Amino acid sequence: MHMIKLKNNNARFFVFLFMLPSLLIYLLFQILPLAGALYFSVMDWNGIAGSPVTFVGGKNFLEVFQNKDFLIALKNMGTMVIFSVLFHTPIALLTAVVINTKCKGYRMFKALFFVPTVFPLSAAGLMWYFVFMPTGAFNSLLSTVGLGGFVTPWLVNQSTAMNTIVFVNIWAGIGYYMVIILAGLTTIPEEVHEAAAIDGAGIVKKFFWLTVPMLKSTLTMCIVMDIIGSVKVFDLVFAMTGGGPNGLTNLPTTLLYNETFKYKHMGLGSAIGVVILAICLAGTLISNAVVKHKSD
Amino acid sequence: MKKTKIILMYLFLFIMAAIFAMPMLFTLLSSVKTKTEIFSEPFALPKIIQWKNYVEAWTGANMSRYFINSLIQAGATVIILVMVASMAAYVLSRFSFRANQFLVIFFMLGMMVPMHTVIVPISYIIGNLKLTNNILALILVYVAFGLPFSILVITNFMRSINRSLEEAALIDGATYFQIYYKIMLPLTVPAISTVSIFNFLGAWNNILFPLLFINDKSLKPIALGLLNFNGERGSEYGPLMAAIMITVAVPMLLYLLFQEKVESGLAAGSVKE
Numbered sequence: 001m002h003m004i005k006l007k008n009n010n011a012r013f014f015v016f017l018f019m020l021p022s023l024l025i026y027l028l029f030q031i032l033p034l035a036g037a038l039y040f041s042v043m044d045w046n047g048i049a050g051s052p053v054t055f056v057g058g059k060n061f062l063e064v065f066q067n068k069d070f071l072i073a074l075k076n077m078g079t080m081v082i083f084s085v086l087f088h089t090p091i092a093l094l095t096a097v098v099i100n101t102k103c104k105g106y107r108m109f110k111a112l113f114f115v116p117t118v119f120p121l122s123a124a125g126l127m128w129y130f131v132f133m134p135t136g137a138f139n140s141l142l143s144t145v146g147l148g149g150f151v152t153p154w155l156v157n158q159s160t161a162m163n164t165i166v167f168v169n170i171w172a173g174i175g176y177y178m179v180i181i182l183a184g185l186t187t188i189p190e191e192v193h194e195a196a197a198i199d200g201a202g203i204v205k206k207f208f209w210l211t212v213p214m215l216k217s218t219l220t221m222c223i224v225m226d227i228i229g230s231v232k233v234f235d236l237v238f239a240m241t242g243g244g245p246n247g248l249t250n251l252p253t254t255l256l257y258n259e260t261f262k263y264k265h266m267g268l269g270s271a272i273g274v275v276i277l278a279i280c281l282a283g284t285l286i287s288n289a290v291v292k293h294k295s296d
Numbered sequence: 297m298k299k300t301k302i303i304l305m306y307l308f309l310f311i312m313a314a315i316f317a318m319p320m321l322f323t324l325l326s327s328v329k330t331k332t333e334i335f336s337e338p339f340a341l342p343k344i345i346q347w348k349n350y351v352e353a354w355t356g357a358n359m360s361r362y363f364i365n366s367l368i369q370a371g372a373t374v375i376i377l378v379m380v381a382s383m384a385a386y387v388l389s390r391f392s393f394r395a396n397q398f399l400v401i402f403f404m405l406g407m408m409v410p411m412h413t414v415i416v417p418i419s420y421i422i423g424n425l426k427l428t429n430n431i432l433a434l435i436l437v438y439v440a441f442g443l444p445f446s447i448l449v450i451t452n453f454m455r456s457i458n459r460s461l462e463e464a465a466l467i468d469g470a471t472y473f474q475i476y477y478k479i480m481l482p483l484t485v486p487a488i489s490t491v492s493i494f495n496f497l498g499a500w501n502n503i504l505f506p507l508l509f510i511n512d513k514s515l516k517p518i519a520l521g522l523l524n525f526n527g528e529r530g531s532e533y534g535p536l537m538a539a540i541m542i543t544v545a546v547p548m549l550l551y552l553l554f555q556e557k558v559e560s561g562l563a564a565g566s567v568k569e
Contacts, residue, residue: 112317114559118547
């Protein structure tokens with residue numbers, strides 16, 4: 001089992017030829033833009049091809065953190081991250097454990113919970129947009145069951161709009177984490193459960209003293225992935241509110257899009273992009289540490 | 297298991313199922329109802345099935361165009377991606393040279409880059425290369441963002457393939473290209489299908505990149521065309537719901553056909569996040 005050494009020109013040429021396409025595409029459309037993001041974040045530019053790009057140093061970052069809209073977006077991001085983490089992994093864990101009993105109909109339930117994961121988020125967002133419309137299905141459902149007092153334009157009302165989007169994000173993600181946890185569950189050997197059963201452990205006890213500890217690294221991974229994923233939510237907000245009412249449901253991602261394409265603040269936009277990158281990098285580093293810990 | 301436990305379990309499953317099915321059921325039902333029916337009784341069956349909503353969405357609102365665009369864009373992304381990623385993976389998994397390790401890590405770097413971070417520079421690059429409204433540019437951007445995960449998955453898979461077959465072929469005088477094409481690719485199909493499904497869904501579902509540099513309506517993908525339809529004719533609820541169903545049909549079909557593969561493929565993508 002040894003690697004092929006590049007001892008003749010033929011092999012060298014082959015390696016060059018086979019690496020070239022992927023390297024070219026990768027450099028041009030991933031590495032160059034990444035470098036460009038860092039570059040533009042310290043520049044001022046109005047977004048029109050041909051107009052001057054001037055160096056302004058850290059001004060964009062200063063502006064970003066003094067910008068009221070960005071602070072709102074950051075706060076929304078915090079809400080998104082906290083509630084996603086609070087609901088995604090615990091509900092996904094519970095669902096996975098129940099589905100793992102292979103009870104009657106478990107395949108159908110699993111498919112139902114997972115299928116939103118494959119939808120375009122723009123389509124999923126639009127589904128819920130119509131459900132939560134002022135005259136939509138949810139309000140009509142509330143009235144039918146005698147909860148008419150709660151009827152409100154969910155995505156227009158300033159105090160409910162963000163939470164509604166957070167709810168949809170939770171709905172859209174549970175299946176994904178459920179499948180990851182299900183894969184983790186299959187690695188727990190059957191004998192462990194049998195041993196626990198012989199010792200007389202009940203279902204609840206087994207859950208907290210056996211399942212959760214044995215899945216610790218999987219669950220930690222889910223939470224870290226969830227944090228990074230929630231930071232990157234864009235499509236849902238774009239489809240459901242576009243950041244409104246009054247920019248109150250903007251996330252850093254949608255604010256970045258609006259700043260750059262509506263107001264042509266390219267430098268400011270890039271600075272927001274770099275902040276998003278920094279948050280995701282921190283998340284990735286933590287996740288790597290977790291994985292390393294897992295393999296030790 | 298005790299009876300109460302089973303009852304509790306199903307109670308939980310049914311509550312979850314109700315929440316999960318609600319928007320999908322509402323959309324499905326509404327897609328074949330009249331506007332009045334949608335609002336008067338959201339969860340009732342239609343009196344007459346309004347197939348004309350689908351006709352209106354498909355032809356009147358141009359969903360057919362968007363649908364074909366997405367098929368082409370996602371399909372071409374997968375084909376190019378599988379080609380270039382498997383070529384790189386063959387080299388990285390079989391040839392020893394100084395830059396090998398560096399290249400592996402270099403490609404992994406891309407997994408950490410959120411698409412949103414590059415919104416400004418990528419628009420700048422595309423604009424300056426005069427590639428706005430160019431489908432190939434969109435596809436190459438998808439390929440670039442799919443490369444890290446795809447190379448990782450295919451390289452790891454190729455590393456696990458036994459080398460005796462290739463070594464025998466080399467002795468018989470086969471070229472490296474023949475070995476790649478005739479031996480490695482067929483053996484790598486499981487990894488390639490994972491990568492294909494993952495990236496097909498990624499391209500089908502993406503709206504950010506087409507938002508940035510596809511302005512021409514006739515070139516837009518379905519996930520974005522749907523939002524356009526809503527923006528322009530937001531009160532035609534029946535046809536809009538039909539359009540949503542058309543948009544989710546392909547991902548849903550893919551999932552129903554390849555359930556295990558889609559689940560494991562997306563879970564493998566968890567490395568990417």
